Amino acid sequence: MKILIFTGLALLTAVSYGQPSGKEMLNLIDRNLSAKTRIMTAKMIVGGARGSRTIEFNAWTEGDKRSFSEYTSPAREKGTKMLKLEDKLWIFSPSTDRIIQITGQMLRQSVMGSDLSYEDMMNNGDLTSHYNASVTGSDTIQGRKCWLLRLDAISDNEAYQLRIIKVDKEKNIPLTEELYAKSGKLLKRIILSDVKQVQGRWYPMKMVFRDMLKTGDGTQFVIETLKLDEPVPENIFSKASLK
Amino acid sequence: MIKFIIKGLLRDKHRSRLPLIVVSFGVLLTVLLYTWITGFLGDSINLNAKLAAGHVKVITKAYRDNMDQLPIDLSLTGSKEILDGLRKDYPSVSWVDRIEFGGLLDVPDSAGETKSQGPFTGFGLDLGPSSGEAERLNLSKILVEGRIPASEGDILVSSQFATKLGIKINDKVTFIGSTMYGEMAIFNFRVSGTIKYGSVAMDKGSVIMDIKDARKALNMEDACNEILGYTSKEYYDDEKATLLTQSFMAKHKDSGNKFDPVMIRLRDQNDLGSLIDYMTNVMGFLCFIFILIMSVVLWNTGLVGGLRRYGEVGLRLALGEEKGHVYRTMIAESALIGFVGSLIGVTIGMTLSWIIEQKGFDFSGVMQNATMLMPGVFRTRITTEAWFIGFIPGLVATVLGTMLSGIGIYRRQTARLFKELQ
Numbered sequence: 001m002k003i004l005i006f007t008g009l010a011l012l013t014a015v016s017y018g019q020p021s022g023k024e025m026l027n028l029i030d031r032n033l034s035a036k037t038r039i040m041t042a043k044m045i046v047g048g049a050r051g052s053r054t055i056e057f058n059a060w061t062e063g064d065k066r067s068f069s070e071y072t073s074p075a076r077e078k079g080t081k082m083l084k085l086e087d088k089l090w091i092f093s094p095s096t097d098r099i100i101q102i103t104g105q106m107l108r109q110s111v112m113g114s115d116l117s118y119e120d121m122m123n124n125g126d127l128t129s130h131y132n133a134s135v136t137g138s139d140t141i142q143g144r145k146c147w148l149l150r151l152d153a154i155s156d157n158e159a160y161q162l163r164i165i166k167v168d169k170e171k172n173i174p175l176t177e178e179l180y181a182k183s184g185k186l187l188k189r190i191i192l193s194d195v196k197q198v199q200g201r202w203y204p205m206k207m208v209f210r211d212m213l214k215t216g217d218g219t220q221f222v223i224e225t226l227k228l229d230e231p232v233p234e235n236i237f238s239k240a241s242l243k
Numbered sequence: 244m245i246k247f248i249i250k251g252l253l254r255d256k257h258r259s260r261l262p263l264i265v266v267s268f269g270v271l272l273t274v275l276l277y278t279w280i281t282g283f284l285g286d287s288i289n290l291n292a293k294l295a296a297g298h299v300k301v302i303t304k305a306y307r308d309n310m311d312q313l314p315i316d317l318s319l320t321g322s323k324e325i326l327d328g329l330r331k332d333y334p335s336v337s338w339v340d341r342i343e344f345g346g347l348l349d350v351p352d353s354a355g356e357t358k359s360q361g362p363f364t365g366f367g368l369d370l371g372p373s374s375g376e377a378e379r380l381n382l383s384k385i386l387v388e389g390r391i392p393a394s395e396g397d398i399l400v401s402s403q404f405a406t407k408l409g410i411k412i413n414d415k416v417t418f419i420g421s422t423m424y425g426e427m428a429i430f431n432f433r434v435s436g437t438i439k440y441g442s443v444a445m446d447k448g449s450v451i452m453d454i455k456d457a458r459k460a461l462n463m464e465d466a467c468n469e470i471l472g473y474t475s476k477e478y479y480d481d482e483k484a485t486l487l488t489q490s491f492m493a494k495h496k497d498s499g500n501k502f503d504p505v506m507i508r509l510r511d512q513n514d515l516g517s518l519i520d521y522m523t524n525v526m527g528f529l530c531f532i533f534i535l536i537m538s539v540v541l542w543n544t545g546l547v548g549g550l551r552r553y554g555e556v557g558l559r560l561a562l563g564e565e566k567g568h569v570y571r572t573m574i575a576e577s578a579l580i581g582f583v584g585s586l587i588g589v590t591i592g593m594t595l596s597w598i599i600e601q602k603g604f605d606f607s608g609v610m611q612n613a614t615m616l617m618p619g620v621f622r623t624r625i626t627t628e629a630w631f632i633g634f635i636p637g638l639v640a641t642v643l644g645t646m647l648s649g650i651g652i653y654r655r656q657t658a659r660l661f662k663e664l665q
Contacts, residue, residue, distance in 0.1 A: 046425055048424065048425045050316060076426050091429075093429035096429050096430065097355070098429070100417060100419060103360075106360075110425075111427075112426060112427045113316075
């Protein structure tokens with residue numbers, strides 16, 4: 001019995017201190033960040049050439065296929081709604097009373113002048129099914145020990161073909177991400193912080209996005225309330241809910 | 244003496260016909276080539292000036308550094324005060340404020356949902372009667388269908404873009420873009436007309452609207468991204484623009500603020516400087532080559548004539564005419580031929596140039612993929628210089644050719660003349 005316990009502890013120690021595989025790391029990250037549904041209240045603080053603006057919104061997402069968000073502030077944006085179904089995105093603007101479909105290259109444009117693109121906003125999918133990962137080393141970020149991960153896109157259709165991320169060894173949450181284009185050009189840098197426990201998972205409540213192709217101070221994405229895996233009414237994800 | 248030379252030239256056609264044809268043809272070609280190049284490059288510069296560059300442009304320092312991205316967030320604020328100041332300080336210059344921006348035009352179907360959409364470059368212009376912008380851009384001439392914007396929310400769409408998106412006159416369309424403060428800009432407009440610039444790049448996707456509407460859509464009250472100045476109604480004058488820019492910059496010292504206004508010339512924008520330099524160099528090179536070729540041709544013609552007139556020159560020398568006098572009369576003859584030939588060449592060349600200036604050559608069919616702001620219809624342009632550019636070299640080359648070939652007269656030895664004449 002003693003031998004069995006000793007062997008078990010030795011194996012556990014080896015796993016704990018050894019370098020995990022890329023796939024294992026992605027599974028651990030997805031276990032924290034990926035959810036069947038997400039309901040959140042958040043705000044974006046966009047740093048621009050003429051000062052910063054705060055945009056507040058509520059969002060409902062279901063996997064990486066369906067998403068709905070409604071902007072509540074400032075006055076100019078209030079009532080603007082966005083609906084994503086599969087790879088299609090619609091925007092409703094109350095001032096024009098129009099439902100506009102955003103497709104193709106437009107999906108890579110900035111959302112309300114922020115450093116996030118429509119794709120960034122709508123993409124809530126798990127990493128495992130989109131990237132092949134390999135652990136390339138370790139580092140220390142924000143005083144936390146991290147694994148250094150290289151994620152190569154499985155499909156050519158991914159907006160970011162390469163991601164270099166640093167993942168907290170203990171909480172399995174990325175603390176920094178660098179997103180690259182196919183050409184190898186650095187497109188975005190994200191710093192994730194304020195990691196809190198939400199329904200038994202670790203979740204970063206603050207993210208600072210920096211579009212490397214833009215001038216500006218970046219965009220802070222702050223999650224104020226977050227509910228995971230809670231049922232979302234079916235009618236939310238319909239065009240009727242836009243108007 | 245001149246009468247004598249004229250009589251000689253008229254009676255002995257062999258002496259004048261060939262040089263006259265050569266000079267006329269050479270001058271004609273030069274005039275045509277000059278007016279063509281001036282028209283071609285001048286039109287491109289002029290089109291750029293009218294459409295986007297102005298002769299000078301006032302923008303913010305930060306905007307200047309990122310101008311190719313049309314960053315409206317780096318626009319001039321307090322534009323009315325700046326504009327009033329410019330009009331007061333430089334009253335001879337025509338000043339206009341504009342907003343140039345990019346965005347997406349969305350066309351709804353009968354249910355109000357997206358039918359088609361495409362990216363465009365938008366121009367917010369002061370379409371009021373006093374600004375002269377509608378005349379500057381020839382809006383009434385380039386209007387294909389519909390009317391010039393007269394009511395709030397009216398826009399003009401380039402006809403090729405309208406066809407591509409399936410837009411009809413009076414259709415409601417929606418602009419999607421960003422405001423000066425980075426907010427999402429979604430605004431409805433009504434298409435009042437379609438236009439055709441004759442510039443492939445512009446016809447692909449552009450929209451013109453009144454600056455008041457652009458200000459409303461882009462949240463740019465008392466702001467604009469560019470104030471354009473036109474030193475004259477005609478073509479760009481680099482010297483005037485340089486002086487104006489120096490004067491403005493002397494008054495507006497750099498305070499270190501990225502939103503400080505700066506003035507730039509047309510030549511400082513979109514590689515237009517290299518186009519202007521190229522144009523100047525081409526003109527100089529053209530004149531040099533013409534004089535060189537014509538000199539060689541006319542020297543050769545003079546030599547042939549000299550050989551043919553070998554006996555005549557010998558006889559004149561034998562009769563006691565001075566070598567210098569023979570040489571001078573031959574130069575006078577050539578000057579007369581050069582004058583008449585150049586006159587004929589200029590007359591025919593200018594007539595052809597005038598016809599091409601009026602009619603133009605339409606090359607838009609072969610410029611489908613052009614990205615540069617170039618006109619699709621090319622025309623010659625008759626300038627004051629065009630009258631001299633062929634005439635003076637025509638005259639100079641003829642005289643120079645005779646001067647070179649006539650040197651042989653001085654090599655003739657009087658003692659051997661009678662032997663030669665026998």
